[in-house]
Amino acid sequence: MTTQDLRITKMQQLISPEELARRHPVSDAAAQTVRAGREAIQNILKGNDDRLISIVGPCSIHDPVAAIEYARLLLELREETKGELEVVMRVYFEKPRTIAGWKGMINDPGLDGSFRINEGLETARTLLLQINEMGLPVATEFLDTTVPQYIADLVSWAAIGARTTESQIHREMASGLSCPVGFKNGTRGNAQIAIDAVRSAAGQHHFMGTTASGQAAIVSTSGNEDCHVILRGGGGATNFDAASVDAVCIACERDGVRPQVMIDASHANSGKDPARQPAVLHEIGTQIADGDHRITGVMVESHLVGGAQKLGKTPLVYGQSITDGCLGWAETEAAMRKLAHTVALRRDAGLSLAS
Ligand SMILES: O=C[C@H](O)[C@H](O)COP(=O)(O)O
Numbered sequence: 001m002t003t004q005d006l007r008i009t010k011m012q013q014l015i016s017p018e019e020l021a022r023r024h025p026v027s028d029a030a031a032q033t034v035r036a037g038r039e040a041i042q043n044i045l046k047g048n049d050d051r052l053i054s055i056v057g058p059c060s061i062h063d064p065v066a067a068i069e070y071a072r073l074l075l076e077l078r079e080e081t082k083g084e085l086e087v088v089m090r091v092y093f094e095k096p097r098t099i100a101g102w103k104g105m106i107n108d109p110g111l112d113g114s115f116r117i118n119e120g121l122e123t124a125r126t127l128l129l130q131i132n133e134m135g136l137p138v139a140t141e142f143l144d145t146t147v148p149q150y151i152a153d154l155v156s157w158a159a160i161g162a163r164t165t166e167s168q169i170h171r172e173m174a175s176g177l178s179c180p181v182g183f184k185n186g187t188r189g190n191a192q193i194a195i196d197a198v199r200s201a202a203g204q205h206h207f208m209g210t211t212a213s214g215q216a217a218i219v220s221t222s223g224n225e226d227c228h229v230i231l232r233g234g235g236g237a238t239n240f241d242a243a244s245v246d247a248v249c250i251a252c253e254r255d256g257v258r259p260q261v262m263i264d265a266s267h268a269n270s271g272k273d274p275a276r277q278p279a280v281l282h283e284i285g286t287q288i289a290d291g292d293h294r295i296t297g298v299m300v301e302s303h304l305v306g307g308a309q310k311l312g313k314t315p316l317v318y319g320q321s322i323t324d325g326c327l328g329w330a331e332t333e334a335a336m337r338k339l340a341h342t343v344a345l346r347r348d349a350g351l352s353l354a355s
Pocket residue numbers: 059095096097098099100101267323324
């Protein structure tokens with residue numbers, strides 16, 4: 001009598017990370033973008049660079065063509081604001097769902113419940129290569145702990161989401177990632193779990209994972225010192241205001257964590273209304289112009305077309321989110337230019353890092 005796999009309906013072979021990398025190797029140009037992106041972010045986190053990490057882009061990627069068009073626009077904005085902002089594109093392939101829904105392009109690239117994960121991984125890797133080769137560094141959320149082996153060599157910054165910050169396996173994963181990592185506060189607004197996660201990920205861990213050839217392995221990590229908290233609001237409250245930043249930074253200091261935060265202008269900080277993101281960025285900009293150096297980054301959900309559409313609608317509107325609502329491109333540009341100006345104001349006022 002079998003007692004095993006009673007609820008498994010199918011198992012298929014997954015491509016190995018090694019095979020995917022063999023098909024789509026990292027080019028020198030892409031590697032250069034990744035290295036430079038990581039280094040710039042590390043310097044900002046260490047306080048050696050007074051610019052602002054700016055993670056900007058769609059809530060999720062579902063159409064690589066629109067993603068490349070978006071990347072071209074963002075690259076121009078990156079060039080224009082490079083004295084004040086380190087602009088990195090949000091290229092999110094994995095979506096953690098509150099209950100159920102489309103889980104992102106790696107899980108279901110056909111958007112139709114066909115779950116062609118091998119194809120999703122290949123499309124994701126190809127897109128990351130293209131964006132990096134353009135000279136634009138990339139940010140993503142890592143959710144499934146198998147995924148980094150396939151794409152992490154092309155990622156300059158990673159997030160652990162509000163639903164997984166408290167998870168031991170995600171903290172272990174972060175301890176071995178080669179890029180800086182931001183941990184979101186919890187969906188109910190608890191920022192302490194993100195501070196705990198930063199401390200945990202800084203340490204060494206030993207856990208189960210897979211090798212590049214796809215073999216199950218015992219993984220040992222050295223710890224990741226480039227981790228930080230992301231404030232995204234939650235539990236019916238926002239946390240982008242000066243008092244919230246103060247409270248979290250004081251808690252960081254108490255716990256031996258660098259007192260610094262990235263602020264997500266979207267999610268609970270905008271009440272999931274994308275049109276409110278510019279007002280959130282304005283408030284963050286006011287704190288920066290007042291001399292606050294503890295805000296080391298921002299996150300913005302933005303796409304070619306503002307708002308969101310329901311998956312299943314045919315045809316889909318080109319360049320519009322099928323997950324959370326995003327800020328449209330024109331509004332994104334305007335808000336990011338204003339934010340860059342506040343960094344310049346802080347600098348011009350002599351409110352340097354040392355002061
Ligand atoms: O950023 C995306 C969403 O906020 C997150 O995936 C949760 O989405 P859901 O509550 O619609 O499932």
